[in-house]
Amino acid sequence: MPSTRKTKIEGKLIISIDIGTTYTAASYCITGDGLTRFSPHFQEINRWPKQAFSDAKIPSVIYYDQWRVPRLHGAEAEDEESLMEAEIEGWDRAEWWKLQLRPDYLPMPAGFSPTALPDGITVDDVFCDQFAYVMKNIRAFVIKSHGGGEAHWESLAASMVVVLTTPNGWEGKHQHRMRLAAVRAGLVTEANKNRIRFVTEGEAAVYFTLDSNNSKLHRSISIGKNILVCDAGGGTTDTCVYKLNQLSPISIEEITSPSCFVAGGVFVSSAARQHIVSKLKGTKWNSPLTIDNAVRTFDRQAKRCFSGSHDSYIKLDGSSETDKIHAVHGGRLRISKNDMCTFFDPYIQRVLDGIQETATAVDWSVDQIILVGGFAESEYVFNKIKAWAxxxxxxxxxxxxxxxxxIAHGALSWQIHSGVQSRIAKLHYGAETNHEFNVHDPDMVGRLKYKNIGGQWRVRHGWQSIVHKNQILRIGRDHHMWFHLDIAEGDDLQVEMELFAYRFQDPPAFFKNIDDSLVEGFIHIGTVKGDLTRYYGSETMKRSAAGKKFKTLQYEVCLSFDEIELQARLRWKENEKIVFGKATISYDV
Ligand SMILES: Nc1ncnc2c1ncn2[C@@H]1O[C@H](COP(=O)(O)OP(=O)(O)OP(=O)(O)O)[C@@H](O)[C@H]1O
Ligand SMILES: [Mg+2]
Structure with a gap:
């Protein structure tokens, strides 16, 4: 174990950080230190400030003071003394903030509103503060475990790779925001931001399961089998089916589009809070502090122990009073078995619906379901899902x-085994085109037509898919589509192309409505750029029927999905040579 051997190790440091809605974990390994390539030791960070017992997870909670300086992090937010200080000082609690980064089309369950962030703090700030805190502790852990002091850390950190996990449903835009926050937190420098890689939580879960270092389950899964992974966590549940191609090194193939929905343990706690608040109305226990404590006790005990067969009791304060009308017995609030079930059941149903939808996508050709995540740790939840399976x-x-x-260990394994070989497009990806005007086409009714430089009537805001939803995306290949542009003398040669995605099955002919708004289902992904000045110079001039001089420039939009974050660039030919535009997507943040 590195924690005891205290020897300085040469090699490449890989760290992984799994920021969950409720808990954060981090692991690291050092490769190239003389051990075999695929089996470096994975070490979780299991020493965190103010932890009562050694644990690899800390709450994803930060307390901010009035100047918006983070004052309590992680396990400190469970330490009674620290909480007392927070209360006296009036520090504000930020929790469940990860849910605020989710894509707009993932709706929150009815009746649930995420806890507001402290005034003046954005979700990007909290991510940044959480990354900085985790990094500080990884650094302290590595220095303490391996010897060699700060100098050794600095040499490891100089080439370190950081793997961050995201739910299946997060888009490039959300990863981009996480990357910005990670750079701001000092995990890597701006120049090294490509050392931050992303893996979905679902994919990390498969790697964890298949990696023989971590789990014995891999023995029961054989090559060619389809594995449905379901990560039912605190805020999101991710499902996907992977086909196992090879075990060493691990090689898997995504065979369904990964899906993500909002369901998990926090919604059970939120439903319990509403119940507790209504039960304690008109009693001596109706104070914010007692209710907060009761919800915390529910979260730690009643929720975890519930098996579906008994009522639960929640200690309210030190008193032993009984108030039968309000179901308080000896200072404990009784929650009936049936009420407990109503907190869990809607979310268990969502998880089951998600699993069924994913299984349907492969015609139920599923050989094994693997369940991970804290929500599935509940005996009640697991038994219900098991009964269905x-x-x-x-x-x-x-x-x-x-x-x-x-998830943190799985993310390391993913990095070492180089990820999946193919993916399935989650969405349609494409860009604007213009369509030839057709007076008989009902889609064109009410749309403005214009005459292009060649004298044809065209209509703007047409949709052109470059990659179709559910299309197989092989790693190492890009997907492209030609676009052409008629450029008159004096026109701007800095081309910007807006990339969009469409999430439903069949994209319509136009991505914008007549009033210029986006058609439902389209999402703006970002902007790709190209400088066509030299290309323009190398092309021959044409003359339109109206005598206007112009050149026709043709360029391709190339999309690649080697990372789960979409990469895009423009490409064209100048004097028979292929030239690439800037490979940047300026995501909207
Ligand atoms: N034994 C248990 N019984 C019931 N619920 C549990 C149990 N153990 C953990 N949980 C709940 O699971 C949730 C945490 O799960 P997990 O750590 O997988 O989520 P997360 O990574 O924080 O969130 P996400 O991945 O959804 O962003 C919490 O709501 C926690 O209360
Ligand atoms: Mg998680």
Whole structure:
């Protein structure tokens, strides 16, 4: 174990950080230190300030003071003394903030509103502060475990790779925001921002399961089998089916589009809070502090112990009073078994719906379901999902071992084994084109037509898919589409192309409505740029029927999905040579 061997190790440091809605975990490994390529030791960070017991997870909670300086992090937010200080000083609590970064089209469950962030703090700020805190502790852990002091850390950190995890549903835009926050937190410099890589939490879960270092479950899964992974966590549940191609090194193939929906443990706690508030109305326990404590007790005990067969009791304060009308017995609020079920059941149903939808996408050709995530740790939740799986005769299992490190360890394994070989496009990706005007086409009714330089009537805001939803995307290949542009003398030669995605099945002919708004289902992804000045210079001039001079420039938009974050660039030919435009997507933030 690195924590005891205290020897200085040469090699490349890989760290992974899994920021969850409720918990954050981090792991690291050092490759190229003489151990075999695919089996470096994975070490979770299991020493955090103010932790009562050594644990690989800390709450994703930060307390901010009035100057918006972070004062409490992680396990400190569970330490009674620190909480007392927070209360006296009036520090504000930020929790469940990860949900605020989610794509707009992932709706929150009805009746749930995420806790507001402290005034003046954005979700990007909290990500930055959380990254900075985690990094500080990884650094301290590595220095303490390996010897060699700060100088050794500095040499490791200089070439360090950082793997961050995101739910399946997060788009490039959200990863971009996380990357900005990570750079701002000092994880890597701006110049090294490509050392930050992203893996989906679902994919990390498969790697954790298949990596023989971490889990024994890999023995029951054989080559060619389809594995449905479901990560039911605090705020989001991710499902996807992967086909196992090879075990060493691990090689998997995404065979369904990864899906993500809002469901998990925080919604159970939120439903319990509403119940507790209504039950304690008109009692001596109706104070924000007692209610907060009661919800915390529910979260730590009643929620975790509930098996579906008994009522639960929540300690309210030190008193032993009874108030039968309000279901308080000996200072404890009784929550009936049926009420407990109503907190869980809607979200278990969502998880089941998600699993069924994903299984349907592969015609139920699923050999194994693997369940990870804290929500599935509940005996009540697991039994219900298991009963369903038994019914449809699909084996279901949870990886053994400490689940708290599953996603962070899986992310390291993913980096070492170089990720999946192919992916399935989650969305249609494409850009604007113009369509030839057709007076009989109902889609064109009410749309403005214009005459292009060649004298044809065209209509703007047409949709052109470059990659179709559910299309197989092979790693190392890009997907492209030609566009052409008639440029008159004096026109701007800095081309900017807006990239969009469409999330429903069949994209319409136009991506904008007549009033210029986006048609429902389209999402603006970002802007790709190209400087066509030299290209323009090398092309021959044409003359339109109206005598106007112009040149026709043709360029391709190339999309690649080697990272889960979409990469895009423009490409064209200048004097028979292929030239690439800037490979930047300026995501909207
Ligand atoms: N034994 C258990 N019984 C019931 N709920 C549990 C149990 N263990 C953990 N949980 C709940 O699971 C949730 C945390 O799960 P997990 O750590 O997988 O989520 P996360 O990574 O923080 O969130 P996400 O991945 O969704 O962003 C919390 O709501 C926690 O209360
Ligand atoms: Mg998680």
């Amino acid at each position: 038994d019914d449809v005769k699909i084996p279901i299992a949870k990886p053994d071992g400490v689940l708290s490190k599953a």
